[in-house]
Amino acid sequence: MGAVMEGHTLASEIRARVKQKVEDLKRSGIDVGLGLMIVGDNPASLQYFQATINIAKSVNINTHEYRMPTSISLNEILNSIHDINRDERINGLLVIFPLPRRINPRRVVNAVLPEKDVDGLGSVSVGRLAAEESTFQIFDERFSKPANDKQFLPQYAEHLPCMPSGFLPCTPFGVIRLLEYYGVQLQGKNAVVIGKSLAVGKPLAIMLLSKEATVSVCHKSTTNLDFYLCNADIVCSATGVSGLIKADMIKEGAVVIDIGINVLNDGRIVGDIDFEGVLKKASLVTPVPGGVGPVTIATLLENTVRSAQNNALLNNPLLIVP
Ligand SMILES: NC(=O)c1ccc[n+]([C@@H]2O[C@H](COP(=O)([O-])OP(=O)(O)OC[C@H]3O[C@@H](n4cnc5c(N)ncnc54)[C@H](OP(=O)(O)O)[C@@H]3O)[C@@H](O)[C@H]2O)c1
Incomplete structure (x- = not known):
C-alpha cells in the first residue's frame, strides 16, 4: 500500500514565504500585484479564477481582475494586455485557459511581457526553459526544501537574478x-x-x-x-x-x-x-x-513576488529590503 502525496503542506509553506516577502516589499513602499484575465463564464475556469484571487489576497497580493465577455475580439484582449504591461501595480499576469476557439492563444500569451509572464507560457519563457536558461530554479533548494530546513540560502539570495532567465510554468x-x-x-x-x-x-x-x-x-x-x-x-x-x-x-x-x-x-x-x-x-x-493543484497556485504567487523583487532591484540596485 502506497502513501498519499498531498500538496497542501508544501503549498502552505510556499505561501508563508510569499506572505513574508510581500510584507518585506511593502516596508520598502512596494505593493505586489497580480493581474487575472478570464474570457467567458466556463464554470471550471471561473472556479480557478476565484480560487487564485482568494489565495492571492490571503498572502496580501493585490489582485486586478479582467473579466471579458465571450464576444470579445483578439484586438481588445491584446490592448488590455498592453495596458497591463505598462501598469506598475501589476507584477504578473495569469490568463485563464481555455480561451474561445476563435482567439489565438499564442498571440495572447506572447503579448505578455516576459518580465510579467509569471505563468511561463510565452515563447520567450518557453525558449529559455528549453535552452536551460531558467532551469537553475529547479535546482534551487529554496524552492523545494521544507521551510525550517537549516540549509536554506541566506536572505540576500532572494535577490538572485531570475528575470533575465524567465519564469517557469507553474x-x-x-x-x-x-x-x-x-x-x-x-x-x-x-x-x-x-x-x-x-x-x-x-x-x-x-x-x-x-x-x-x-x-x-x-x-x-x-x-x-x-x-x-x-x-x-x-x-x-x-x-x-x-x-x-x-x-x-x-x-x-x-x-x-x-x-x-x-x-x-x-x-x-x-x-x-x-x-x-x-x-x-x-x-x-x-x-x-x-x-x-495547491502547489501550482502557490508557485504562481511566488513567481509574482519574484517579479516584484526583480523589478524593485532593477530600478534600485542598492535596495535593501528590511
Ligand atoms: N493541477 C493543476 O494545477 C493543473 C494545471 C493545468 C492543467 N491541469 C489539468 O491537466 C490536464 C491536462 O491539461 P492540459 O492543459 O495539458 O490539456 P491539453 O492541452 O488538452 O493536453 C492534453 C494532453 O493529453 C493528451 N491525451 C489526451 N487523451 C489522451 C489519451 N487517451 N492517451 C494519451 N494522451 C492523451 C493529448 O494528446 P495530443 O497532444 O496527442 O492531443 C494532450 O497532449 C487537464 O485535465 C487540466 O485540467 C491541471
Missing part, C-alpha cells in the same frame, strides 16, 4: 517541487509523462530531463501506453481523461503524479488516475483535488 514546476519535497530521486529514473501540451506535458518533460531522468512522452497517438508505463519509476499524467491510468498498467512501487482535473457528471472532481487502485500498488500517489 504546474510542471510545482510537480518537480512536490517530487523533491517527498524526497523522490529523479536522476537515472525512468519517467513517463502522459500529455504533451505546452502548459504541462512538454515543459515537465524538459524539467525531468534537466534532472537527468530518462523521459518518455506519451500522447493520444501513443499506441502502446502500457509498454512505457510498465517500466516507469515515475508516472506523470496530464490528459484530462478520467480513469486513464489503472493499477495493472503501472510498476510496483512507482511514484504516480496525477495532474489531470476532470469534473464527473455527479459533480465530483477526479484526476486521470484510478486513485484507490493505483494507491495499492504505487509507493506514492497524488490525490485530486489536493495534490498538484
Whole structure:
C-alpha cells in the first residue's frame, strides 16, 4: 500500500514565504500585484479564477481582475494586455485557459511581457526553459526544501537574478517541487509523462530531463501506453481523461503524479488516475483535488513576488529590503 502525496503542506509553506516577502516589499513602499484575465463564464475556469484571487489576497497580493465577455475580439484582449504591461501595480499576469476557439492563444500569451509572464507560457519563457536558461530554479533548494530546513540560502539570495532567465510554468514546476519535497530521486529514473501540451506535458518533460531522468512522452497517438508505463519509476499524467491510468498498467512501487482535473457528471472532481487502485500498488500517489493543484497556485504567487523583487532591484540596485 502506497502513501498519499498531498500538496497542501508544501503549498502552505510556499505561501508563508510569499506572505513574508510581500510584507518585506511593502516596508520598502512596494505593493505586489497580480493581474487575472478570464474570457467567458466556463464554470471550471471561473472556479480557478476565484480560487487564485482568494489565495492571492490571503498572502496580501493585490489582485486586478479582467473579466471579458465571450464576444470579445483578439484586438481588445491584446490592448488590455498592453495596458497591463505598462501598469506598475501589476507584477504578473495569469490568463485563464481555455480561451474561445476563435482567439489565438499564442498571440495572447506572447503579448505578455516576459518580465510579467509569471505563468511561463510565452515563447520567450518557453525558449529559455528549453535552452536551460531558467532551469537553475529547479535546482534551487529554496524552492523545494521544507521551510525550517537549516540549509536554506541566506536572505540576500532572494535577490538572485531570475528575470533575465524567465519564469517557469507553474504546474510542471510545482510537480518537480512536490517530487523533491517527498524526497523522490529523479536522476537515472525512468519517467513517463502522459500529455504533451505546452502548459504541462512538454515543459515537465524538459524539467525531468534537466534532472537527468530518462523521459518518455506519451500522447493520444501513443499506441502502446502500457509498454512505457510498465517500466516507469515515475508516472506523470496530464490528459484530462478520467480513469486513464489503472493499477495493472503501472510498476510496483512507482511514484504516480496525477495532474489531470476532470469534473464527473455527479459533480465530483477526479484526476486521470484510478486513485484507490493505483494507491495499492504505487509507493506514492497524488490525490485530486489536493495534490498538484495547491502547489501550482502557490508557485504562481511566488513567481509574482519574484517579479516584484526583480523589478524593485532593477530600478534600485542598492535596495535593501528590511
Ligand atoms: N493541477 C493543476 O494545477 C493543473 C494545471 C493545468 C492543467 N491541469 C489539468 O491537466 C490536464 C491536462 O491539461 P492540459 O492543459 O495539458 O490539456 P491539453 O492541452 O488538452 O493536453 C492534453 C494532453 O493529453 C493528451 N491525451 C489526451 N487523451 C489522451 C489519451 N487517451 N492517451 C494519451 N494522451 C492523451 C493529448 O494528446 P495530443 O497532444 O496527442 O492531443 C494532450 O497532449 C487537464 O485535465 C487540466 O485540467 C491541471
